[in-house]
Amino acid sequence: MIETDILIIGTGPVGLFTVFEAGLLKLKCHLIDSLPQPGGQCSEIYPKKPIYDIPGFPSILAGELIDNLMAQSAPFKPGFTLGEAAVKIEKQADNSFIVTGVKGTKHKAPIVMIAGGLGVFEPRKPPIENITAFEEKGIEYIIKDPEFYKDKTCVIAGGGDSALDWSIFLAERKIAKKIILVHRNNSFRGHLDSVQKVIDLADRGIIELITEAEVVGVEGKNSLEKVVISHQKQGEIVREVDHFIPLFGLKPSLGPIADWGLEIEKGAIVVNPLDYSTNIPGIYAIGDVNTYTNKLKLILCGFHEGTLAVQSAFSKIHPDKKNILKYTTVNGVQGF
Numbered sequence: 001m002i003e004t005d006i007l008i009i010g011t012g013p014v015g016l017f018t019v020f021e022a023g024l025l026k027l028k029c030h031l032i033d034s035l036p037q038p039g040g041q042c043s044e045i046y047p048k049k050p051i052y053d054i055p056g057f058p059s060i061l062a063g064e065l066i067d068n069l070m071a072q073s074a075p076f077k078p079g080f081t082l083g084e085a086a087v088k089i090e091k092q093a094d095n096s097f098i099v100t101g102v103k104g105t106k107h108k109a110p111i112v113m114i115a116g117g118l119g120v121f122e123p124r125k126p127p128i129e130n131i132t133a134f135e136e137k138g139i140e141y142i143i144k145d146p147e148f149y150k151d152k153t154c155v156i157a158g159g160g161d162s163a164l165d166w167s168i169f170l171a172e173r174k175i176a177k178k179i180i181l182v183h184r185n186n187s188f189r190g191h192l193d194s195v196q197k198v199i200d201l202a203d204r205g206i207i208e209l210i211t212e213a214e215v216v217g218v219e220g221k222n223s224l225e226k227v228v229i230s231h232q233k234q235g236e237i238v239r240e241v242d243h244f245i246p247l248f249g250l251k252p253s254l255g256p257i258a259d260w261g262l263e264i265e266k267g268a269i270v271v272n273p274l275d276y277s278t279n280i281p282g283i284y285a286i287g288d289v290n291t292y293t294n295k296l297k298l299i300l301c302g303f304h305e306g307t308l309a310v311q312s313a314f315s316k317i318h319p320d321k322k323n324i325l326k327y328t329t330v331n332g333v334q335g336f
Ligand SMILES: Cc1cc2nc3c(=O)[nH]c(=O)nc-3n(C[C@H](O)[C@H](O)[C@H](O)COP(=O)(O)OP(=O)(O)OC[C@H]3O[C@@H](n4cnc5c(N)ncnc54)[C@H](O)[C@@H]3O)c2cc1C
Pocket: 009, 010, 011, 012, 013, 014, 015, 032, 033, 034, 035, 039, 040, 041, 042, 045, 046, 050, 051, 052, 053, 084, 085, 086, 087, 115, 116, 117, 118, 119, 120, 121, 254, 255, 256, 257, 286, 287, 288, 289, 297, 298, 299, 300, 302
């Protein structure tokens, strides 16, 4: 059992900054995230894009902002449970909560702050009946480490930037033994220069490009061995492969949190904008995941929400203590 003062669900920018603000009040945080790395949308969707509306930074790459937030919170030694979605919450007799992750990790805290953003990112999967049987046995929906595909025959499916860019990367750098790119249409949604590059690589025989086709079947004994492709004109095509990587994007959903008894409006958690508390005492919601009148889904607004929420959390955890605002310029950062 991991025990902490504040359990933060979500390691996006808002969750990370909240660790810092909680630390200034001597409250310890542990964070849980379904993604394998911290940073939420900034790391997962747009790490190389510059953000122009973070106060004090005329421009900062989203990935750099996350690095800075990690460094800023480091003195307060937050704990992390990564790669595990929070699926269950149980209120205890002492009013604390036990939050359980999908892999069974248990976290106990008097305060839970949901900084879940758009929710858990789930891959869009192709409608192949037995696809789950081959997950982690030759079928992956995200490429985490390109070297994993060294000398392997891979079918990549999709028509967006992800499918195009990974096909180019794995083929051009001669990482994979063979790349077969399968796409339902003749036209792609990705950047024009990436599309042109794929066509050039296909013309040179470096990528096998199969368009107007879909992977409709996967076969194998203990792991993936073959994919069955249905071509609009040529009919069935079978390829022997080591990996099938459908890159159809990630779709966010509030997921299990939607069933925790919280008041939900249009997929977001309703909060009191005085302190971002929810209808369940002890549970707060901050950042993109919450809603109230005039809500703006901006990072800087989430920072403000986290700051006020920890002040409220402090008085819940220490009802007998008065918290006096102290400037960091005066007090510095007294880590744990
Ligand atoms: C392309 C793009 C550009 C943007 N540009 C700007 C900009 O210029 N300026 C700006 O202010 N904002 C911008 N935004 C919006 C900004 O990224 C969000 O406002 C911000 O990421 C919200 O932070 P967050 O911490 O609330 O949530 P998120 O960043 O969404 O992080 C939430 C985290 O919670 C995790 N999570 C959710 N549910 C669970 C669960 N049940 N268990 C475990 N983990 C869970 C998710 O995996 C995720 O990592 C942009 C967004 C996009 C997509």
